[in-house]
Amino acid sequence: MATTTIKDIAKALGLSPATVSRALQDSHEIGEATKKKVKELATQLNYQPNPYASSLRKRKSNTIAVVLPEVADSFFSLAINGIEAVAKDKGYHVLIYLTHESLLREEAILSEFKSGRVDGLLISVSEETTSGTHIKKVIDEGMPVVFFDRECDDVPTTKIVTNDLESSYLATTHLIKQGCKKIVYLCISPSLSISKNRVNGFNKAIEENKLTHSGVVACDKHFDNNIELVKKILSGKNRPDGIIASVEKLTPVVYLACRDLRLSIPTDIKLVSFTNLQTSLILNPPLTTITQPAFKMGEKAATILFKHLDKKKAALQNETIVIASELFIRQSSAKK
Amino acid sequence: MATTTIKDIAKALGLSPATVSRALQDSHEIGEATKKKVKELATQLNYQPNPYASSLRKRKSNTIAVVLPEVADSFFSLAINGIEAVAKDKGYHVLIYLTHESLLREEAILSEFKSGRVDGLLISVSEETTSGTHIKKVIDEGMPVVFFDRECDDVPTTKIVTNDLESSYLATTHLIKQGCKKIVYLCISPSLSISKNRVNGFNKAIEENKLTHSGVVACDKHFDNNIELVKKILSGKNRPDGIIASVEKLTPVVYLACRDLRLSIPTDIKLVSFTNLQTSLILNPPLTTITQPAFKMGEKAATILFKHLDKKKAALQNETIVIASELFIRQSSAKK
DNA sequence: GGTAATTACGTAAACGGTTACGTAAATAAA
DNA sequence: TTTATTTACGTAACCGTTTACGTAATTACC
Numbered sequence: 001m002a003t004t005t006i007k008d009i010a011k012a013l014g015l016s017p018a019t020v021s022r023a024l025q026d027s028h029e030i031g032e033a034t035k036k037k038v039k040e041l042a043t044q045l046n047y048q049p050n051p052y053a054s055s056l057r058k059r060k061s062n063t064i065a066v067v068l069p070e071v072a073d074s075f076f077s078l079a080i081n082g083i084e085a086v087a088k089d090k091g092y093h094v095l096i097y098l099t100h101e102s103l104l105r106e107e108a109i110l111s112e113f114k115s116g117r118v119d120g121l122l123i124s125v126s127e128e129t130t131s132g133t134h135i136k137k138v139i140d141e142g143m144p145v146v147f148f149d150r151e152c153d154d155v156p157t158t159k160i161v162t163n164d165l166e167s168s169y170l171a172t173t174h175l176i177k178q179g180c181k182k183i184v185y186l187c188i189s190p191s192l193s194i195s196k197n198r199v200n201g202f203n204k205a206i207e208e209n210k211l212t213h214s215g216v217v218a219c220d221k222h223f224d225n226n227i228e229l230v231k232k233i234l235s236g237k238n239r240p241d242g243i244i245a246s247v248e249k250l251t252p253v254v255y256l257a258c259r260d261l262r263l264s265i266p267t268d269i270k271l272v273s274f275t276n277l278q279t280s281l282i283l284n285p286p287l288t289t290i291t292q293p294a295f296k297m298g299e300k301a302a303t304i305l306f307k308h309l310d311k312k313k314a315a316l317q318n319e320t321i322v323i324a325s326e327l328f329i330r331q332s333s334a335k336k
Numbered sequence: 337m338a339t340t341t342i343k344d345i346a347k348a349l350g351l352s353p354a355t356v357s358r359a360l361q362d363s364h365e366i367g368e369a370t371k372k373k374v375k376e377l378a379t380q381l382n383y384q385p386n387p388y389a390s391s392l393r394k395r396k397s398n399t400i401a402v403v404l405p406e407v408a409d410s411f412f413s414l415a416i417n418g419i420e421a422v423a424k425d426k427g428y429h430v431l432i433y434l435t436h437e438s439l440l441r442e443e444a445i446l447s448e449f450k451s452g453r454v455d456g457l458l459i460s461v462s463e464e465t466t467s468g469t470h471i472k473k474v475i476d477e478g479m480p481v482v483f484f485d486r487e488c489d490d491v492p493t494t495k496i497v498t499n500d501l502e503s504s505y506l507a508t509t510h511l512i513k514q515g516c517k518k519i520v521y522l523c524i525s526p527s528l529s530i531s532k533n534r535v536n537g538f539n540k541a542i543e544e545n546k547l548t549h550s551g552v553v554a555c556d557k558h559f560d561n562n563i564e565l566v567k568k569i570l571s572g573k574n575r576p577d578g579i580i581a582s583v584e585k586l587t588p589v590v591y592l593a594c595r596d597l598r599l600s601i602p603t604d605i606k607l608v609s610f611t612n613l614q615t616s617l618i619l620n621p622p623l624t625t626i627t628q629p630a631f632k633m634g635e636k637a638a639t640i641l642f643k644h645l646d647k648k649k650a651a652l653q654n655e656t657i658v659i660a661s662e663l664f665i666r667q668s669s670a671k672k
Numbered sequence: 673g674g675t676a677a678t679t680a681c682g683t684a685a686a687c688g689g690t691t692a693c694g695t696a697a698a699t700a701a702a
Numbered sequence: 703t704t705t706a707t708t709t710a711c712g713t714a715a716c717c718g719t720t721t722a723c724g725t726a727a728t729t730a731c732c
Contacts, residue, residue, distance in 0.1 A: 003450060003477075005718055016682050021720060031680055048451035052388040052397065053718035056687045061388065063431075071413045080407050084434045088441075093453070095399075096432045098420045105424075114339060115384035117429070141339075255618035277615060282591035284620025341688055352712050357690060367710055389688035392717045 082298025103128035127189035148301040156318035168201030180242030245273035285331035418634025439464035463525030492654035504537030516578030581609035621667035
């Protein structure tokens with residue numbers, strides 16, 4: 001409770017608080033002997049500087065905010081690991097905020113940041129976020145913002161993304177090469193930049209290969225609804241022979257729908273899914289996946305933000321950095 | 337950049353900063369008319385109080401720390417969701433720190449908290465943490481600490497745990513009922529309280545049923561090592577007919593080892609795993625699991641911490657709150 | 673040997689809110 | 703009508719650290 005302050009140390013050594021402060025910062029204005037005395041007493045008394053006093057005076061919090069839709073998804077879990085690794089290394093603290101895919105919450109969270117609580121912001125927007133007005137506002141007020149994964153087209157800042165269009169195209173052509181003629185792309189949160197890119201990659205491949213009876217189907221957030229939807233699709237005539245699940249949580253939906261309908265993956269239907277789950281390879285059958293470099297993306301986003309914070313350059317570049325996803329081909333898309 | 341402060345509002349309205357501060361806090365000392373004027377101007381100027389100035393003066397940060405081994409595991413992901421939900425509700429901010437299972441890092445993180453950066457602490461200790469000395473130290477300095485899941489026996493404070501011993505016992509007897517005679521319990525981080533409880537539950541069931549050729553096997557953190565280990569166990573004579581995987585990440589190990597050895601789950605070997613993965617039911621075969629109430633545990637831990645912080649009671653009760661895990665029986669432990 | 677520069681500190685004012693204390697005016701109690 | 707109380711605000715100190723500015727003492731320079 002009775003924490004020791006700079007004043008305590010100053011009094012004990014017959015110095016002024018200013019001298020102690022400078023000694024602790026290794027200022028060249030302080031003599032070596034004094035520095036040593038101060039530092040020794042500080043460690044002896046287990047002195048911990050009050051971060052809020054420091055932040056108040058220096059107008060710097062050494063804290064960043066990470067704003068995410070949720071941490072249920074394995075992508076964001078891994079991204080947090082990447083972010084935290086860099087933050088600890090750089091001596092920054094990480095505040096975490098979840099929007100639960102709600103634009104309102106996202107706005108409420110961001111509006112607080114004018115207070116100076118954080119020096120910078122890493123964000124992956126909610127699925128309801130179609131415009132980046134609220135994000136531009138905090139940027140205009142001087143807050144550096146780096147997007148990772150889910151970005152906003154209309155906000156000019158640095159963005160760390162993966163090659164969604166290309167990998168979706170790759171996944172689709174992979175299915176086509178494996179013999180699929182009628183591919184359904186299961187989509188969620190269609191307004192997101194990454195969703196659009198993935199859909200575009202899919203459509204590009206479909207058009208190039210002139211496939212008919214292929215297309216995009218919108219799912220919602222309710223597991224049961226999606227099961228019903230997929231079952232309906234799979235039991236109609238013109239049953240698809242290939243499915244692309246555009247997000248992790250749609251994977252179980254497809255597996256269960258197929259099981260219920262006694263359809264075989266990959267014999268009846270081949271499947272590729274966007275997911276970071278480590279269990280992909282022990283699914284029945286092992287799942288062909290597009291795996292995003294989640295850890296690296298978080299790491300990169302944090303690195304860029306901290307570099308900017310240290311250098312105090314002008315604004316962050318309006319730059320999009322792409323870290324490639326990987327296609328892991330497994331049995332769920334096997335030829336026969 | 338030029339953020340508006342209380343002084344700006346005071347000057348604009350011909351009031352003193354003190355009056356503005358009180359008006360914004362709805363103090364009864366301020367007249368209604370003045371309050372209204374102040375609040376209107378505040379929202380108009382988009383005033384956001386500087387949290388660090390406030391924290392410095394009030395000696396309260398409205399921030400808690402969550403210290404975790406990692407967020408790779410789905411348990412901790414869900415727990416964070418629970419914690420964040422309560423924190424947002426109560427107006428608290430959440431700092432996240434990862435120990436990466438290292439006691440050294442855990443100590444380093446905790447030692448910083450003497451500074452007053454956070455008002456309280458939720459922690460799930462690293463696997464290297466055999467003694468809670470460093471945790472007792474921060475408690476002694478007045479920091480309220482609540483454990484969740486991985487606790488320390490020697491630290492008297494509130495702990496939110498699940499019924500590890502009982503559910504491990506339940507899992508083991510389940511396997512025995514299903515016909516298993518030789519059960520291997522795959523263990524990791526044996527020094528953790530939860531590991532001990534789980535092992536004890538296992539041993540209790542084994543002893544009660546007088547099973548021989550059953551026992552605990554220690555795994556390490558390296559996937560490949562574990563695969564080799566499990567394969568060796570499964571290819572020796574006296575091959576076990578049941579396996580309990582005590583943590584999530586051992587699940588793929590068992591599945592892959594069985595696949596490599598062409599052993600069938602559940603015909604040759606029955607499996608139960610401690611895990612929160614939603615993909616359990618689409619594994620091959622669907623996995624029988626002990627599922628921890630991760631979200632609820634996070635929620636409960638946060639709720640108790642905030643209740644304490646609001647009431648400023650003495651110390652947190654040395655109380656252990658148990659939220660039961662659930663056994664979901666699926667095909668991986670089926671009789672035939 | 674006189675001036676300039678450097679070294680090693682102290683003084684005091686910030687940073688932006690909060691709050692103990694004081695006070696004038698308005699109201700209530702006597 | 704006088705005193706006591708309440709209402710509604712202002713003054714100024716304070717939280718702990720940082721830093722612009724000042725200064726005495728030492729060293730360097732010509």
